[in-house]
Amino acid sequence: MNFAFTADQVMIRDAAQSFLADESGSAAVRAASASETGFDAGVWQRIGSELGWCAIPVAEEHGGLGLGAVELVLVLEQMGRQLLCAPYFSTVCLAANLLTQVGNEQALRRFLPAIAEGHLCATAPLSSGADDWLDAAAQIQARRKGEVWTLSGHCPRVPDAAAADWLLLFAQVEGERKAALFAVPREVAGLKIEALEGWDATRRFSSITLDGVTLPAEDRIDDASRIEDGLSRAAALARLAIAAEQLGGAQQCLDLTVAYTAARKQFGRAIASFQAVKHRCAEMMVRIEATRSAVYGAAALAASKTTADALALECAVARTLASDTYFYCAQEAIQLHGGVGFTWEYDPQLYFKRAQASSHWLGNADGLRERIAQALIA
Secondary structure (H helix, E strand, O other): OOOOOOHHHHHHHHHHHHHHHHHOOHHHHHHHHHOOOOOOHHHHHHHHHHOOHHHOOOOHHHOOOOOOHHHHHHHHHHHHHHOOOOOHHHHHHHHHHHHHHHEOHHHHHHHHHHHHOOOOOEEOOOOOOOOOOHHHHOOEEEEEEOOEEEEEEEEEEEEOHHHOOEEEEEEEEOOOOOEEEEEEEOOOOOEEEEEOOOOOOOOOEEEEEEEEEEEEHHHEOEOOOOHHHHHHHHHHHHHHHHHHHHHHHHHHHHHHHHHHHHHOEEOOEEHHHOHHHHHHHHHHHHHHHHHHHHHHHHHHHHOOOOOHHHHHHHHHHHHHHHHHHHHHHHHHHHHHOHHHHHOOOOOHHHHHHHHHHHOOOOOOHHHHHHHHHHHHHO
């Protein structure tokens, strides 16, 4: 198998790197994270409508570019590197991903073209557990009467909920054993969105409470015949997206550290010339390159015709390795920056917070390792 990037993939990666370096630098990230919405609406509009990044994983028959996981990972890596503040992850990697894997045909035609065009912002729960979205479904109950659904319950962690036009929420249907997926408009009566104060200010989270929310029958959007296999595949792809962002963040931690140690002098010489500092930077680079191989390998597998079980295992490995690498590189960046590494004026603390927060999205490393071990033993 040839793992070399095509000319188009290199162009996508370079374009993402250039655009995000210009539009999502340190000052822009700090300004966006402190704003009311948590992101720059102009940058988000350009990403969706001008650059077409929202269309990357959407099939051509639904108005997308029909590209694969490799192209998406290349863009997400650069987003993680620059800590992009935008509802891209929630809209594309969660909502569009779930629609593609478990949505019925009517829902695909209804939502995916608008997402691909950058005209619709959507989101879905981002659980802290390794049970994918099933734990979120257990906290919301759905009851049908005639052509009307009534939803009640609570969902504790939904990214970018305050900015989303639609929320894709799982619920336990009365009288059914399997979870169902519902499309809930943000402005519907009975829906309460409460902002959460998070550790990572670059990605906003909210809690969702539904108190007798009524929806028409067509707002149940899952395809019951695909939901079991589709949920496994959607969770694997979401973990791969997280791993790609973590890889980019780890790379930026190394780059910031190398630049700082080359400029910082002690005893009349740059501290980058000290052997102990060289060894620690080299260890960061080795871990990053191992992670990059795992993430790109999982993306190549996702782009092929593989089983849901094989994809879930490979993406869990990539996500576990990426979490460990990101945390290691972030803490090393702070240590090698000395006392200023923790201060607000320097960027390593931003990456350390993202590394800490993202390590719990869709399961932590220990929980995923247990899943990997069980799969290998089985």
